[in-house]
Amino acid sequence: MKLLIIGGTGFLGRHLTSLALDWGHEVTLFNRGHRQHPDWRELTQLQGDRDQNLDPLLGEGLHWDLAIDTCCYDPAQAASLSAALLGRCERLIFISTISVYRDFARPEMDESAPLHQVALGESASDYGPLKVLCEAEYRTRWGERLCILRPGVLCGPFDPTGRLAWWVQRVQQGGSWLLPGEGQDRLQYLDVRDCAEFVLRAAEQQLGGIFNLVKPGIALNDWVERLAARLAPATPIVPEWAPWPALLAAGVEPWQSYPTLLPNEQPEYAGYGRISAEAAIVQGLNFRPLEETVADVAEWLAGAPDAAVAAGITAEQETRLRQLVR
Incomplete structure (x- = not known):
């Protein structure tokens, strides 16, 4: 074409x-x-x-x-x-x-x-x-x-937003990790290469209409475990779960502080991470494993010292938050 x-x-x-x-x-x-x-x-x-x-x-x-x-x-x-x-x-x-x-x-x-x-x-x-x-x-x-x-949220090598890059770097640091909720809030990333493949399939098939392009969401506790298993931090991750209300009162920002994470317990976000892409899946939308995406982002970051990394919570902010929510 x-x-x-x-x-x-x-x-x-x-x-x-x-x-x-x-x-x-x-x-x-x-x-x-x-x-x-x-x-x-x-x-x-x-x-x-x-x-x-x-x-x-x-x-x-x-x-x-x-x-x-x-x-x-x-x-x-x-x-x-x-x-x-x-x-x-x-x-x-x-x-x-x-x-x-x-x-x-x-x-x-x-x-x-x-x-x-x-x-x-x-x-x-x-x-x-x-x-x-x-x-x-x-x-x-x-x-x-x-x-x-x-x-939805795209991730992969050359991502200028650095949202997945933040999670990769934080997992690589290992150690105790202050995290919101109880681990059931959902993230819904899509590898940019899976998105690109569907764009070309839509072109070749002359598709019309509207299609959501999102990967099925994953609960935060599973997300952290799978990233840690793939990235193998030197110091094991030890999650410390803190209630969303306490973190929000202490200045944590939905979407920003933990990039793209929203409190599903709030009614306006109850469906986030559960958006359907069934129409696109029927037409050939495929998903590569999360572990492959994470490994490729980690490799890209290792060779690109100037790559963007989202400004999520820093180690200093995390320490301060621990004191505030105890």
């Missing part, structure tokens, strides 16, 4: 581009040209800023079977890109996010769950509502030729 990838050099786009080339697709990249990678061969690079100049997409004879937009976050971007590509491109895949959902109160929520209530034409500033507007803009312009993919 002739693929046009908008973005395509950072995280998901990096893995997607490499995989598309490995699978034999003809790839054109459109981005600002900030990154290039030596293993990328036989691709066309169109340099431009989607917010300022789409002229490189308008060259004579340019035509693609499918465009994949990995980075749209403003409905004006969706409108301008559509205007440039309609007539030059047959189909479009938009990488959206599960942040479009209004809340995470319901377990097993699927693609029909309520979205943030914002109408096309209204202004929005938050990430989730903006993505809702982007979806609506693309749906209006592409109709049945559109596929919307809603990934």
